[in-house]
Amino acid sequence: MTNGEWIIQTRGLSKKYRPSHALKGLDLQVAPHSIFGFLGPNGAGKTTTIKLLLGLIKPTSGSAAIFGLDSVRDSVAIRARIGYLPQDPRFYEYMSAREVLDYTAHFFFKGPQSVIEARIEETLELVGLADKADRPVKGFSGGERQRLGIAQAQVNYPDLLILDEPAASLDPMGRRDVLEVMERLRKYTTIFYCTHILDDVQRVSDTVAILNHGELVAYGSIESLLAGSEGIAYEVRLKGDTQPLYNTVCGQPWVKGIHAKAAQGSAEWVVGVRDPEAAEKELFRLLASDSQVIVTDFHIKAHQLEEVFLQIVEGDRHDNRK
Amino acid sequence: MTTGNSQMILVQGAGWSRGLANALHGELKRWFSTRRWWVQIIIWAACVNLIYFIIALSTPKAELKLDTTVMLFNIFLGLAGPIGASIIMQSAVVGEKKSGTAAWVLSKPVSRIAFIFSKLIANGIGIAVTMVLAQGFIAYLITYFMLGFHLSVWGYLAALGVHLVNLLFYLTLTLMLGTAFEHTGPVIGIPLAFLFVQNLSMNFLPAMALYVPWTLAIPANGDTSPSIAMNLMVGGPVPHLSPLYVALVAIVLFVALAVWIFQKQEL
Numbered sequence: 001m002t003n004g005e006w007i008i009q010t011r012g013l014s015k016k017y018r019p020s021h022a023l024k025g026l027d028l029q030v031a032p033h034s035i036f037g038f039l040g041p042n043g044a045g046k047t048t049t050i051k052l053l054l055g056l057i058k059p060t061s062g063s064a065a066i067f068g069l070d071s072v073r074d075s076v077a078i079r080a081r082i083g084y085l086p087q088d089p090r091f092y093e094y095m096s097a098r099e100v101l102d103y104t105a106h107f108f109f110k111g112p113q114s115v116i117e118a119r120i121e122e123t124l125e126l127v128g129l130a131d132k133a134d135r136p137v138k139g140f141s142g143g144e145r146q147r148l149g150i151a152q153a154q155v156n157y158p159d160l161l162i163l164d165e166p167a168a169s170l171d172p173m174g175r176r177d178v179l180e181v182m183e184r185l186r187k188y189t190t191i192f193y194c195t196h197i198l199d200d201v202q203r204v205s206d207t208v209a210i211l212n213h214g215e216l217v218a219y220g221s222i223e224s225l226l227a228g229s230e231g232i233a234y235e236v237r238l239k240g241d242t243q244p245l246y247n248t249v250c251g252q253p254w255v256k257g258i259h260a261k262a263a264q265g266s267a268e269w270v271v272g273v274r275d276p277e278a279a280e281k282e283l284f285r286l287l288a289s290d291s292q293v294i295v296t297d298f299h300i301k302a303h304q305l306e307e308v309f310l311q312i313v314e315g316d317r318h319d320n321r322k
Numbered sequence: 323m324t325t326g327n328s329q330m331i332l333v334q335g336a337g338w339s340r341g342l343a344n345a346l347h348g349e350l351k352r353w354f355s356t357r358r359w360w361v362q363i364i365i366w367a368a369c370v371n372l373i374y375f376i377i378a379l380s381t382p383k384a385e386l387k388l389d390t391t392v393m394l395f396n397i398f399l400g401l402a403g404p405i406g407a408s409i410i411m412q413s414a415v416v417g418e419k420k421s422g423t424a425a426w427v428l429s430k431p432v433s434r435i436a437f438i439f440s441k442l443i444a445n446g447i448g449i450a451v452t453m454v455l456a457q458g459f460i461a462y463l464i465t466y467f468m469l470g471f472h473l474s475v476w477g478y479l480a481a482l483g484v485h486l487v488n489l490l491f492y493l494t495l496t497l498m499l500g501t502a503f504e505h506t507g508p509v510i511g512i513p514l515a516f517l518f519v520q521n522l523s524m525n526f527l528p529a530m531a532l533y534v535p536w537t538l539a540i541p542a543n544g545d546t547s548p549s550i551a552m553n554l555m556v557g558g559p560v561p562h563l564s565p566l567y568v569a570l571v572a573i574v575l576f577v578a579l580a581v582w583i584f585q586k587q588e589l
């Protein structure tokens with residue numbers, strides 16, 4: 001993909017608030033029509049990155065290009081193609097939900113008013129606020145504000161949707177709806193979003209970046225990240241005398257290590273491998289060849305994003321302590 | 323470019339005025355499509371015209387003098403007006419920065435200059451209507467029907483124009499401070515302190531009367547010559563206009579500073 005084809009491309013993007021860096025040399029590319037999950041613990045620099053992309057703050061060094069346009073110089077032109085949901089959406093409280101959407105839409109469209117009104121109606125339906133459309137925002141709950149935030153972010157048919165914690169303050173049904181909306185919108189737009197809900201990321205994202213202490217600590221497709229820093233591992237459940245087999249498997253050159261534990265009369269092993277191809281050919285054969293042992297379960301370990309996230313972030317924390 | 327629905331007409335351009343029309347429309351709606359405008363008229367009628375009305379009602383006609391009665395209205399508007407303008411304007415920028423609505427609006431295709439101008443123009447119109455025109459109209463009716471003094475309409479309107487300049491001075495000063503500070507304390511405190519300090523300063527430096535906005539509406543402390551607005555109202559000779567020029571230059575300067583500071587602001 002060439003420079004101009006990335007929806008977002010940052011080069012050494014940094015922001016310093018004395019005395020520390022909120023963001024350090026971020027290099028990132030977001031492809032069109034991807035759902036890009038931007039993760040990190042509190043204070044990692046996620047919201048700072050979003051504000052830099054939107055031109056709400058200026059970088060200390062480095063640059064960001066969105067649609068090939070410079071985030072500082074061309075900020076207004078960029079914002080004309082973006083929809084943004086802030087972490088804690090705040091609107092003018094004297095306006096109703098419908099008025100908020102009308103106000104937002106008129107920053108993008110001049111008319112015709114009937115088409116804009118139809119779009120507003122459609123958006124209100126989409127986020128489930130049609131019955132509360134004419135109530136002042138002042139009386140909205142956190143979840144209703146969040147829904148309105150999502151509505152106003154996509155009322156302009158954005159080419160890029162930036163969502164800061166889109167499922168925060170939503171109940172499980174609301175969360176499910178938001179994920180469905182995101183999946184539906186992928187056809188038309190690119191979604192860049194921050195969240196703490198790792199299950200959601202695993203469900204809808206195709207690319208993930210993890211930020212910690214302002215630094216990018218992991219970045220790639222969800223599959224490559226889920227393969228984890230441990231690489232591929234097999235989960236095995238065995239019955240019988242497993243000690244001789246343990247020694248044999250450990251001695252194989254393609255085995256990285258075995259984490260073994262006893263559970264309900266069985267042994268559970270997690271076998272980490274160096275050479276996935278050799279492991280695929282040899283491991284099961286090796287286990288099955290031992291007549292003292294019965295293999296009751298054998299599968300490739302499916303890493304959960306939460307595990308990977310904690311491993312990366314906590315590993316980074318230990319490194320920083322050293 | 324956001325293509326949207328092909329039937330929709332896109333707003334074009336990315337210059338300084340991008341978003342101004344819609345932001346201004348929103349701000350004017352906040353003033354005139356809610357109860358705000360008439361609530362403000364009632365508040366300022368109570369602050370500015372209530373005492374004027376009571377005096378007109380209770381003083382025997384033979385004891386009334388045009389100069390002294392009209393002076394009352396000018397003093398009330400000259401004192402209460404700047405306080406009101408500062409209170410109204412302090413929430414416009416610093417309040418929105420604190421609440422997060424400024425960041426929300428500026429995440430849309432709106433230039434920062436357009437954002438500042440929408441606040442300035444809408445609040446300027448709101449104050450002109452509710453504090454100057456409405457109160458001036460009520461005072462004119464009291465003066466005409468209750469006190470029996472016939473004032474020149476043009477002179478009276480010119481005097482209200484001078485009051486508007488006085489209020490715009492405080493409005494733009496508060497706007498500029500709102501861009502510079504993150505808390506309401508200094509944003510409201512500095513204009514109010516300035517309002518009263520300029521009066522005190524004229525005790526020590528009488529020449530200050532030629533420069534401070536105080537003398538646009540209120541006579542200088544201990545000075546028997548009336549203010550610019552009073553003279554225009556009663557048809558007296560127009561005194562030195564230097565406070566008017568100084569106020570106009572300061573207004574332009576405050577707006578320029580507000581834009582300059584806000585352009586650099588991190589939201």
